[in-house]
Amino acid sequence: MRHKGVNYSKYGYLFSLPFVLAFLVFSLYPTLYTAVIGFTDMKGLIPKPIHILDNPFQNFTDILFHNVSFRKSLINTGIIWIANFVPQILLALLLTAWFTSRRSKVRGQGTFKVLLYMPNIITASTIAVLFNSLFAYPMGPVNSLFEMLGWTDSAVFFLQDKTTARGIVAFIQFWMWYGNTMIILIAGVMGINPALFEAAAMDGASGFQTFFRVTLPSLKTIMLYTLITSMIGGLQMFDIPQMFLAGGPDDSTMTTSVFIYGQAFKGSYMYNTAAAASMIMFVIAGILSGLLFYFMRDRDAARLKKVQKKMNKAAQAAARGM
């Protein structure tokens, strides 16, 4: 029997309309506008009519090949991201192995998870200023602690040293995110078919063997997801470096986002340079999420579609042949 009369499909469009409108106005239009500004000479506080440069790609070539600060900011972002991600994933994996191990049933897991995840939910700008105060010179809590433990004789000016400053920013990022990564990985392990672990146990696999031969390979997709989302997040790193030392000392913690903010909103009003830099970031993020899609796509479904297409083609060819 067929339903007649009422067609409900229009409600699908109607219910999605707010989303689409908000997206067009607050996301798509500003993105396109940013792209256009990247091709113009828009500078200064007073708004001017849009004027496309004679060589539209001038800003992009300038920023990519002649702008020392931008290159520095890209390198800084890369260094800080790597110095935060490598220890983060290693520690998260270790904790995951411990918390999901069947032999050493760790008690109080719930409490540990709550405490290790906690920094992730606290305002990043507060954390940045807090760490700035903790590492204060000449008298700050960290300096007092180091002297109490006898590690240093006199106060250390942590925030003036480029490597230390970068290290602290990377540490804060690591400290805020490893709990999050750990919980995601544990959820991933919970999703693995228990039969795999039982089979491994029956074959007499040790804890190490089970982790490296069963758990890790099954976590590949989730780790890839963590890697790429962390890269996209790292690309936008702003709150911590901006509030910690505003990119200093000597631009050593200036990330690309801090660079963009500085170009546009800290007195120089170089909107065109900032927009061009934003577009470069946008392209990098786009490539990364494209990669993520490629790896995460449903491979079986894709294969099925291919086979179906082939069969359709064969059927068509056969029909034509007749």
Add this chain to the structure above:
Amino acid sequence: MAKIRKDNVVALKINKTIIYIVCIALSLLSILPFWIMFVNATRSTPEIQSGLSLLPSIHMMTNLDVLLSKSFDPLKGFFNSLIISGFSTICAVYFSSLTAYGLVVYNWKLRQPFFTFIMCVMMIPAQASAIGFYQFMYQMHWTNNFLPLILPSIAAPAIVFFMRQYLLATLSIEMVEAARIDGSGEFYTFNRIVMPIMVPAIATQAIFAFVASWNNLFLPLILLTQKDKYTLPIMVSLLKGDIYKTEFGSIYMGLSLTVLPLFVIYFLLSRYIIAGVALGGVKE
């Protein structure tokens, strides 16, 4: 045989001890910075300069007085943050649920392409459009207005994705059809029958939307230039300025006040939050 078993037990015990030591050390690492912050909020500047202490002192009110006597107004910041985060959370969960419902229940031509499109825009970083967004809002005279910080959350792709998964798992079409037979309009069905079913998912997503909005720094920082419009994360930057240069106790007091609400929320809802993080990761 017995010896091997005994060795195993000893090894397991050592192993477990190491695990507990590391976990407790990491827990302390999570707590300690905040502990020092709260404790130092109650100590005077000379006390703070004379060394580290893990026990509170008696200068809380003095620090609070000094803090409030200058340009720092935590109550104003708290209400500004609350208005922005509250309304943007409502927008985000309500309209995302509506969109997800539209995607699950109705069979429309562009349904699949629209879903693919949502997946594609999920990862776009907000900073990529910030310059255009700022210029656009400047021309609309919407800087120093809360609307540009609230309305964009109507389009929250990640929440739509989550709500869609939830509806696919819990909603039966028969229920919607039964409502239709009873003469319920589509919009009424969504508000009165489907929304109550979605409460667990809405609660989880609401927590995360609220915290994300509460902690947001970049957009408020470029859009809000008047001091009476500042949100708490921007106000934190005032603490770093020259006005509190030597008032360490007050700086710690200000920092504590900006995150106190989050600590309350976290320790009340931590179980749901941890469960929500775990759910978010399993997107396969």
